[in-house]
Amino acid sequence: MSLLIDRIKKSKNSLKRYANKGATMMVAVVIMGILIVFTFSLMLVAYSFYASQNKNVASLRCSETAITLSQALESELTFDNKAEHYPEKESYLYKYIRYNICQYEDGKTGYWPYYDPNGGDAHDEAHAFRYFDLRYNSAKFKEGSDTYPETVDGLPGSTKVCIYWMPKETTANAPLVLPKTKAEREGVRLFVEVICESGSQTYSVKTEYVLSTGTYSGAIYEGRLHYIKDLASSIKPSIQPVNTITPVGIDMEALSPDESAERWEWTMVSRDSE
Amino acid sequence: MRILGILKNRTKKSLNNRGMTMVETIVSFLVLIIVLAGLYSMVKFSSQLSMRAVDTGRLLQSFSGTLYKNGDKIGTDQAGGYVNVTAYNGANDGSSMTGFMLVLDKNTTDVANNFGSGYTSDSSGIDTAIRLPNVDAKGYVSVDPIADPSSSSYENILAPKVMKFSYHFSY
Numbered sequence: 001m002s003l004l005i006d007r008i009k010k011s012k013n014s015l016k017r018y019a020n021k022g023a024t025m026m027v028a029v030v031i032m033g034i035l036i037v038f039t040f041s042l043m044l045v046a047y048s049f050y051a052s053q054n055k056n057v058a059s060l061r062c063s064e065t066a067i068t069l070s071q072a073l074e075s076e077l078t079f080d081n082k083a084e085h086y087p088e089k090e091s092y093l094y095k096y097i098r099y100n101i102c103q104y105e106d107g108k109t110g111y112w113p114y115y116d117p118n119g120g121d122a123h124d125e126a127h128a129f130r131y132f133d134l135r136y137n138s139a140k141f142k143e144g145s146d147t148y149p150e151t152v153d154g155l156p157g158s159t160k161v162c163i164y165w166m167p168k169e170t171t172a173n174a175p176l177v178l179p180k181t182k183a184e185r186e187g188v189r190l191f192v193e194v195i196c197e198s199g200s201q202t203y204s205v206k207t208e209y210v211l212s213t214g215t216y217s218g219a220i221y222e223g224r225l226h227y228i229k230d231l232a233s234s235i236k237p238s239i240q241p242v243n244t245i246t247p248v249g250i251d252m253e254a255l256s257p258d259e260s261a262e263r264w265e266w267t268m269v270s271r272d273s274e
Numbered sequence: 275m276r277i278l279g280i281l282k283n284r285t286k287k288s289l290n291n292r293g294m295t296m297v298e299t300i301v302s303f304l305v306l307i308i309v310l311a312g313l314y315s316m317v318k319f320s321s322q323l324s325m326r327a328v329d330t331g332r333l334l335q336s337f338s339g340t341l342y343k344n345g346d347k348i349g350t351d352q353a354g355g356y357v358n359v360t361a362y363n364g365a366n367d368g369s370s371m372t373g374f375m376l377v378l379d380k381n382t383t384d385v386a387n388n389f390g391s392g393y394t395s396d397s398s399g400i401d402t403a404i405r406l407p408n409v410d411a412k413g414y415v416s417v418d419p420i421a422d423p424s425s426s427s428y429e430n431i432l433a434p435k436v437m438k439f440s441y442h443f444s445y
Binding site for chain 1: 302313316319320323327360362376377383387407411415435440
């Protein structure tokens with residue numbers, strides 16, 4: 001009996017001892033856990049703060065470039081409203097748009113299709129959107145001065161320009177139609193979106209323009225016709241190398257007087273950024 | 275006799291326990307030192323990161339202030355504060371000397387769908403380059419010592435940079 005009592009006492013003692021040890025260990029583990037959680041929280045907060053500041057730096061870089069480039073491209077397209085209307089004064093962007101959109105020729109493929117979200121595969125984003133990379137000419141920036149750096153300071157990692165166009169909507173929700181006459185071309189919409197990326201930041205500015213058509217006449221018309229006919233060879237390489245610029249193969253020398261007399265003026269109607 | 279036996283047992287156990295506690299204590303201390311060292315380095319790193327974030331914010335604020343205060347008045351020879359300015363002139367002084375251009379991006383443009391199967395590059399190998407001779411640009415870069423790797427005060431701060439475009443044309 002007494003032996004039994006002894007054993008019970010022993011087991012009670014040992015239980016107590018083990019229980020105490022466990023409790024101490026648990027307290028230590030909890031304290032360690034709290035310290036570790038606190039440290040990791042501190043690190044997370046510090047990293048978030050740091051990442052947020054870097055994001056602000058990248059964001060400023062992207063937004064400034066996108067906004068100012070969008071404004072510069074606007075001037076490239078709309079300068080015609082102020083300038084004398086001679087082709088040599090038109091910007092290359094203006095010419096590219098002028099001799100690419102609204103083009104058609106039976107039996108030929110490869111013209112720049114308009115964008116119509118409801119127009120099927122032939123007028124989806126893959127067919128209608130053209131993306132361009134903004135590149136700089138390092139040879140020019142280096143020439144004549146050793147102070148010019150080999151890279152352009154401040155340019156974001158990637159600057160793209162997406163251009164597409166849409167005929168004017170005649171009836172709500174009706175499929176759009178390719179404009180073939182001067183009257184149909186009136187109201188054509190052009191979209192130029194500048195997309196800048198730097199780090200994980202992206203900033204885009206989309207500008208919408210609307211076309212109004214007019215007529216060149218008098219000395220301006222004569223000047224344009226003379227320029228197109230006599231100087232076509234000098235301007236052709238810049239605006240229509242092979243079939244890439246005017247895919248349907250419209251030759252400026254063969255433009256009819258009516259076409260060379262048609263005046264295009266772009267007006268900016270909206271600018272959205274995101 | 276029984277009491278003696280119990281005492282003997284207890285003495286043995288307590289001796290054993292003392293030995294185990296010593297080893298445990300040493301190991302615990304070692305573990306504690308290692309964990310605390312790790313935690314300390316993490317806290318120190320977090321603190322440095324926070325300081326760097328504060329410096330980046332301050333630098334960005336100062337950079338933006340200089341940029342917006344002086345705007346386009348800042349020239350290459352009259353940089354305000356710690357802002358270095360480089361002008362990039364896009365003047366049309368020859369077909370190959372245009373400063374900036376828009377070059378067709380074949381990676382994002384579906385060329386076959388867009389141009390048809392007859393698509394080819396031009397003789398210079400450039401795919402549809404639209405030159406922008408009337409577009410100039412200015413690059414603004416912060417050269418604050420804390421963001422300048424060549425400076426002794428360099429603190430590994432991301433230097434704010436901006437490129438602003440402008441349009442020039444004389445009629």
